[in-house]
Amino acid sequence: MISVLEKSSTLHWLGRQLFNRDDPAAFFDPLLERINPMWVQQYTPARVTAIYNETADTKTFVLAPAKRWQGFEAGQHVNICIDIDGIRRNRTFSLSSSPIQWRTDGTVTLTIKRLPGGLVTNWMHDHLEPDTVIGLGEAFGDFRVPAPQEPALYIAGGSGITPVLSQLETMAASDYRAPVTLLYFVRTQADVIAAEKLHALAERWPAFTLKVYATSETETPQFLSDLHLDEVPGLPARRCYLCGPKGLMDLANDLLYRRGITEDRIHSTFFSVPAASLDTDTLGGAVHFERSNLDVSSEGDAVLLEIAEAAKLSPRYGCRMGICHQCSCRKTSGTVVNRLTGKASGPGEETIQLCVSVPSGPVSIDI
Amino acid sequence: MKTMNETQLKELEQDLDTIRDQVIADLGERDARYIRRIVRLHRSLEVGGRVLMPFGFIPPVFIAATTALGLSKIIENMEIGHNVMHGQYDWMNDPSLHSQTYEWDTVCTGDSWRRTHNYEHHTYTNIIGKDRDYGYALLRLSDDDKWKPAHSLQFINYVLLSVFFQWGVGLHELESERIRRREISVREKIPFLKDFFRKGGRQAFKDYVFFPLVTFPVAPVVLAGNIGANLIRNLWSSTVIFCGHFTQDAETFSEEECEGESKGHWYLRQLTGSSNFTGGKWMHVLSGHLSYQVEHHIFPDLPAHRYPEISEQVQAVCRKHGIPYNTGTFARQYSTVLKRIIGYSLPDRMRSRLLPEFSSAGAQP
Numbered sequence: 189m190i191s192v193l194e195k196s197s198t199l200h201w202l203g204r205q206l207f208n209r210d211d212p213a214a215f216f217d218p219l220l221e222r223i224n225p226m227w228v229q230q231y232t233p234a235r236v237t238a239i240y241n242e243t244a245d246t247k248t249f250v251l252a253p254a255k256r257w258q259g260f261e262a263g264q265h266v267n268i269c270i271d272i273d274g275i276r277r278n279r280t281f282s283l284s285s286s287p288i289q290w291r292t293d294g295t296v297t298l299t300i301k302r303l304p305g306g307l308v309t310n311w312m313h314d315h316l317e318p319d320t321v322i323g324l325g326e327a328f329g330d331f332r333v334p335a336p337q338e339p340a341l342y343i344a345g346g347s348g349i350t351p352v353l354s355q356l357e358t359m360a361a362s363d364y365r366a367p368v369t370l371l372y373f374v375r376t377q378a379d380v381i382a383a384e385k386l387h388a389l390a391e392r393w394p395a396f397t398l399k400v401y402a403t404s405e406t407e408t409p410q411f412l413s414d415l416h417l418d419e420v421p422g423l424p425a426r427r428c429y430l431c432g433p434k435g436l437m438d439l440a441n442d443l444l445y446r447r448g449i450t451e452d453r454i455h456s457t458f459f460s461v462p463a464a465s466l467d468t469d470t471l472g473g474a475v476h477f478e479r480s481n482l483d484v485s486s487e488g489d490a491v492l493l494e495i496a497e498a499a500k501l502s503p504r505y506g507c508r509m510g511i512c513h514q515c516s517c518r519k520t521s522g523t524v525v526n527r528l529t530g531k532a533s534g535p536g537e538e539t540i541q542l543c544v545s546v547p548s549g550p551v552s553i554d555i
Numbered sequence: 556m557k558t559m560n561e562t563q564l565k566e567l568e569q570d571l572d573t574i575r576d577q578v579i580a581d582l583g584e585r586d587a588r589y590i591r592r593i594v595r596l597h598r599s600l601e602v603g604g605r606v607l608m609p610f611g612f613i614p615p616v617f618i619a620a621t622t623a624l625g626l627s628k629i630i631e632n633m634e635i636g637h638n639v640m641h642g643q644y645d646w647m648n649d650p651s652l653h654s655q656t657y658e659w660d661t662v663c664t665g666d667s668w669r670r671t672h673n674y675e676h677h678t679y680t681n682i683i684g685k686d687r688d689y690g691y692a693l694l695r696l697s698d699d700d701k702w703k704p705a706h707s708l709q710f711i712n713y714v715l716l717s718v719f720f721q722w723g724v725g726l727h728e729l730e731s732e733r734i735r736r737r738e739i740s741v742r743e744k745i746p747f748l749k750d751f752f753r754k755g756g757r758q759a760f761k762d763y764v765f766f767p768l769v770t771f772p773v774a775p776v777v778l779a780g781n782i783g784a785n786l787i788r789n790l791w792s793s794t795v796i797f798c799g800h801f802t803q804d805a806e807t808f809s810e811e812e813c814e815g816e817s818k819g820h821w822y823l824r825q826l827t828g829s830s831n832f833t834g835g836k837w838m839h840v841l842s843g844h845l846s847y848q849v850e851h852h853i854f855p856d857l858p859a860h861r862y863p864e865i866s867e868q869v870q871a872v873c874r875k876h877g878i879p880y881n882t883g884t885f886a887r888q889y890s891t892v893l894k895r896i897i898g899y900s901l902p903d904r905m906r907s908r909l910l911p912e913f914s915s916a917g918a919q920p
Contacts, residue, residue, distance in 0.1 A: 274587030513642030
């Protein structure tokens with residue numbers, strides 16, 4: 189009901205006048221949240237309806253988003269937001285369920301592995317309980333099922349299987365006849381995510397071939413090689429999809445390229461482990477200023493305000509000593525170290541003070 | 556001002572930084588819950604006040620509705636808006652509580668406030684000539700300004716400023732005194748004036764046009780209630796703010812003594828240029844914890860509800876360094892503010908005879 193404030197442009201204008209904010213519908217959130225957290229307007233709420241274990245360190249979270257959520261295509265990602273110890277954390281995950289499931293029962297799933305030292309993934313594993321409401325963004329990403337049908341090869345590693353699961357389910361349900369092969373690399377057989385689902389798919393969908401390789405069960409690790417690719421019939425005609433750790437992706441890209449598969453037929457989606465470090469050696473890095481579309485590099489403990497000014501930008505600033513917050517702005521990705529506290533930030537989107545933030549590795553800033 | 560050498564200032568800086576670091580390390584759920592509870596209280600009061608107002612033709616309801624709306628504006632301006640815009644809750648990463656995008660329920664635009672208050676006033680606190688908040692370029696509050704006959708009427712100016720406080724704050728960045736002295740031209744202020752009229756228009760439209768119109772048959776009642784609520788907020792916020800820097804013992808500084816100052820000197824200036832007042836829990840909430848002006852000025856971006864908790868530690872640091880910690884009851888502090896306004900409206904000789912306590916206070920180092 190409240191969302192009408194966002195839909196009608198006259199009411200939206202009026203709401204801005206009355207509530208002094210660009211999202212007037214969210215003005216009532218503090219009250220609505222108390223009545224029913226699914227009525228919150230600031231973000232799209234999604235209720236956790238079930239949680240189940242996939243492997244020892246991977247869980248699947250079933251979410252029921254509010255009605256206004258606009259849906260997704262197989263292989264896309266979403267941002268979720270969760271308040272942890274008072275701080276809102278935004279993270280991106282792939283949806284692991286198919287859009288058909290969302291259309292039939294209104295739920296989507298996220299399949300999430302604990303990252304070593306990962307604040308959000310570990311919190312979700314340890315503290316998130318059914319019936320909690322979290323925030324869900326609209327889906328994005330162009331890692332999508334081939335249309336029209338053509339032979340496909342999927343190479344996935346570890347939890348990189350999640351967007352692939354969504355795509356395979358969608359293809360199976362749409363009577364996909366062209367051959368589809370999945371080469372799935374895991375450390376040990378116990379690390380196979382959604383094993384049941386994958387085997388069920390292989391059984392009921394004739395065009396699908398499933399190959400699971402455990403890399404660390406033999407004495408010499410068994411990584412992706414030409415031997416694996418030799419077993420894929422009609423490889424040159426296939427559209428290729430890669431998702432997994434960087435090492436596997438680089439290797440796959442290289443091998444496919446050498447077999448004459450062109451770049452436009454290889455689709456990759458990345459996921460990375462945050463690697464923040466406090467060594468002074470690691471300070472500095474490539475800085476991307478998004479709104480100005482400018483890239484510069486920095487060295488040592490130069491703060492972002494100075495870096496921006498050296499790049500002829502004029503971000504708003506005040507005291508230049510971390511007091512007045514005139515220069516606060518959004519960091520969209522990357523890690524920065526606070527020069528006053530020596531503390532490193534998280535890797536996701538958050539607010540930072542330019543005058544005391546030193547990049548630690550590549551960062552993107554919304555100025 | 557108390558003089559301290561650089562070693563002592565460095566030690567002061569470290570002592571205060573230690574307090575600050577402790578609070579920052581402890582920020583979390585408790586602070587988030589606090590500010591969200593206050594935001595919820597604000598929404599309840601505003602919704603309650605607006606819904607009750609049309610029934611204000613019943614006198615007790617009128618009083619209840621006007622009080623609720625007045626309190627809602629006070630809480631939104633003082634404990635939410637002012638503090639959020641200082642970046643006290645930026646760490647929560649909640650877009651609704653973000654310092655750079657927050658827009659509050661008053662005439663002054665958030666952007667103008669962030670420039671004149673967060674930057675100018677908090678960086679150059681009580682430096683005569685640089686801190687335009689000292690007397691708001693309207694009142695003579697120290698003998699750095701030479702007395703002129705026009706000053707004798709400044710108490711009337713003070714009352715008018717308090718009554719129309721939100722408009723005064725909204726126009727602060729116009730720097731009308733500099734325009735009058737022809738240091739700047741009106742033309743330079745056109746972008747500011749555009750924003751001022753947009754926001755001022757929005758505020759006036761809401762309280763004086765829209766809500767009276769939608770309750771047409773009782774429009775005069777709603778209009779009167781809304782004017783009353785704005786007046787309550789104006790008088791209270793003006794009073795609280797005047798108690799922050801214009802009490803008897805709050806010191807002022809010259810540009811020369813602050814040139815190239817260290818962080819320690821900045822701390823010392825904040826400690827000696829600000830003043831607290833005591834009171835119950837609600838007094839502090841309604842003042843946005845500016846009753847802890849000293850703590851606020853040394854740590855403007857720590858969540859304000861933490862100031863009472865660290866006050867003891869700050870006082871201990873002051874005692875250790877022999878720095879006065881200016882506090883007193885609300886009545887006492889406010890009476891010295893009134894005395895200062897009246898005292899400096901008089902010619903210097905008459906002032907030193909009638910109010911000797913103000914004969915040497917102020918700019919004297």
